[in-house]
Amino acid sequence: MKALIVIPAYNEAESLKEVVTTLKEKCPEYNYIIINDGSIDNTMEICKKYGYNVIDLPVNLGLSGAFNTGIKYAYLRNYDCAIQFDGDNQHDASYIKPMLEELNKGYDIIIGSRFTNTRKNLTLRTLGSSLIEWAIKITTGQRIKDPTSGMRAFNKSMIKEFANNLNYDPEPDTIAYLIRRGARIKEVQVSMNERQSGESYLNFSKSIFYMFKMGVSILILQFFRKKDSIAKISHSKEGREKR
């Protein structure tokens, strides 16, 4: 099975080397690709220096635009699955393998979840996560315990969906939308590190805005989107042959 690890990187010069080194160490059997999202630090120089596999976006597109570039690459290079992986050392590469094994059992998306076994302790961040969890629960009926987790694995039919459609950000609202279209999604327990360097995409006011956006999107906007059943696509002959 051809798996591609997609690492969007915006100003991750400090942590990127460690991320790629551990990645090569822990899962040498999978390919990876870094998407340099128009970084203004020397992320690109580091990639060139160490000969990393990198796509260089000429302008900054944001996390979703960068991730989608990686997905498009995976689609055009005919990969069977893609893993969304952070460039800031928050994710642990040793969980990639169990996630892919789970994906192979016939799921469309596997989410690397921090809270399948452990309970959320109440902080502002987990409160937001719980609100999104609740929004997804009442609109889809499925419980996603860690919807904001940035570590996700996608199968071939999802790669096709993400590569060719508009409004497929790697965010909880897309997950909710896909569940309602019949995608099979499962969570696998992972642990994550605290951010060691660089700046998070989300600060306090941005977090509030993010929550608001996700809330409105999941509860209202997703109902107006066109819905063709995914189950049909991935259960079809083509989907089964590849698996």
Place this chain on the structure above:
Amino acid sequence: MTDFLRIILIIVSFLSMYFIITRIRKSKVQIDDSLFWILFSVLILIMSIFPAVADYLTFILGIYSTVNFLFLVFIFLIIMKMFLMSIKISQLENKIKELTQKIALSEKFNEEEQRKGS
């Protein structure tokens, strides 16, 4: 509508029409995009030259004064235009994203081809 307001409106509408048309000609705006503004200036002109039209509509709708009616119409038009512009910006952003990705991906593929070749 008082005569004074009418005269001001006529002058202003002529000036704005002149302004809009010259700017459109100079800045080479696409016909589609300039259409709205031409119609908009024509509308102001009609309203100022024939206030009876506005007065009549104000009366029918039961609005207190003609000026209020004009506000209502223009604010509505502007909001619709803003909405259309927001759609257009969103489409443009998406096109830029697609182009950026296309450039980056084809560069990557070129590089891979070269590495294979050498």
